[in-house]
């Protein structure tokens with residue numbers, strides 16, 4: 355992983371969506387055990403910020419302006435992101451509280467009807 359990190363740090367153009375975005379974040383809020391990122395983007399990601407991966411689903415969706423009937427939509431629970439912040443300078447208990455409120459305020463769960 356380190357050679358790739360070094361290339362990205364040195365300016366290698368990279369692009370990532372969904373899991374790719376997770377890989378490019380400098381920090382994962384709730385990483386799986388041992389999960390690392392390549393990093394390169396100064397942000398924090400939270401995996402499955404809108405629900406569990408196995409709550410992803412497919413549904414027929416009517417789109418305004420698209421004729422021919424509904425299209426099959428695939429709704430994959432996505433990661434959320436937040437700009438990184440300076441390390442908090444407070445006691446561990448206050449840090450934990452800040453972390454919880456960040457989740458509540460920055461990554462609300464939208465309601466998706468299917």
Ligand SMILES: NC(=O)CC[C@H](N)C(=O)O
Nearest residue numbers: 372373401402431432433
């Ligand atoms: N397709 C994907 O990349 C899924 C990402 C995954 N649901 C997550 O947020 O961790």
